[in-house]
Amino acid sequence: MNASALRAVNLTKKYGRVTAVDDLSFEVPAGEVFGFLGPNGAGKSTTIRMLLGLARPTGGRAWVFDTDAADVAVAHRLLAYVPADVALWPQLTGAEILHLQASTGPGTDLAYRDELVERFALDTAKLSRTYSTGNRQKIALVAAFATRAPLLVMDEPTSGLDPLMEREFRTAVAEARERGQTVFLSSHQLAEVEAVCDRVAILRAGRLVEIASIGQLRGLHRAEVTVSYTGAPPPGLDAIPGVDGVELIGAGRVRFSLIGAPAPALRALAAAEVTALAIREPNLEEIFLEYYGAQDPR
């Protein structure tokens, strides 16, 4: 089997004059938990629809492992999908739906599924038409996590979940990773992506603006450094590459932002009598805002 669980090459989708996805290429190695981020209208759902064979690309191609994404009969044996708006058969109970999905999908671990039903606090005896949005989402999540499909594709899967269930979701993603499943997770919940993903792709106006591990992303963005010292302030900070916004904040404290390797700044600090040093790395939300900040994404 191919070492890539998902591969997009020059994937493009135009709707009339709107280019929803523009020449997108990326690869998700098997076993990775991959975050797919972007503001509203960036092209995430359109990309997912092409990866699932639900929309035909205007240009480019996508593969699910070795299978062309358009060959849905084969590709969908390798994946489980949780859509953003979960629609269930209204006249079936949760249990009946889980049974149906286990018997038609790519193979289900029934014991694990029953454990997930407990952990997600689902009452599966109810008719699904009585379920809230969050409960419909939980049925779709339980059905997907319990499959042995090597790839799980999830589009905004936790938007309707409360914080306790969000925690279960994170645990279930970690368990999927331990089993070697690949998870492709489109999300607006940046703390969640930060907590569970190995790498993230950031999309803007249909184009890939960044693809990197969370650690690499932090390295590309500003960290905030606060230094306490006695005696004279550390000299020459302003002139150090990567150092910006040097600011004396009260007696014996200086703050500045830092991009890149900290070694030159640390050498300058060594000339002062430093009593405390704090480096706060940006979180994913701050990084995201730096990409999208003041600008209109479209």
Ligand SMILES: Nc1ncnc2c1ncn2[C@@H]1O[C@H](COP(=O)(O)OP(=O)(O)OP(=O)(O)O)[C@@H](O)[C@H]1O
């Ligand atoms: N069927 C369609 N016909 C015309 N334009 C479309 C269609 N589907 C999507 N678009 C346009 O393509 C662009 C990308 O939309 P898409 O739904 O993929 O974004 P998204 O990143 O998933 O957004 P969100 O976070 O709001 O779900 C938008 O400008 C949207 O208006």
